[in-house]
Amino acid sequence: MHPEHVLDTKNDQKMARKELKSGKMGTEKVAGDLGDCSALKKDNYWINEVDALFMEVLKNPRLRNFVCVNTNGAEVLCDISRYLAYIMTAEEVSERLRMPLSEVTPQCFDIVHEEQAKELYGKLVAMNGLEHIANSKIPEPPTYTNGWK
Secondary structure, X not given: XXXXXXXXXXXXXXXXXXXXXXXXXXXXXXXXXHOOOHHHHHHOHHHHHHHHHHHHHHHOHHHHHHHHHOOOHHHHHHXXXXXXXOOOOHHHHHXXXXXXXXXXXXXXXXXXXXXXXXXXXXXXXXXXXXXXXXXXXXXXXXXXXXOEO
């Protein structure tokens, strides 16, 4: 893979994220890209809910303050903002899963993304009273995903 191709891929990912956040890319385009992959949508349901929860924690001043005053709360807020803004590279996925770079697939990215979400989720739900302050049900993590616990 040529270095300029890697840069193009990273830029494409950044542009796609910006389009999704700004609302320029409509939901019909995203749904059209996914097609009728109900299994894919079902597998990603929890991760989408958790990502939305993390976004809500950062957007909502009441939630943000609640998290901040808890033990290691400022660190958790920083971790959440880094998690939401960071774009993983294939090299990082390869290193984290301890596998050759040539074997990294989109499913590998999903596995690492889910691992990171579970780590942050664990820190967040360890704070007593979060569900009460959030005034909504906190999504439960799946017990068995991607073929491993």
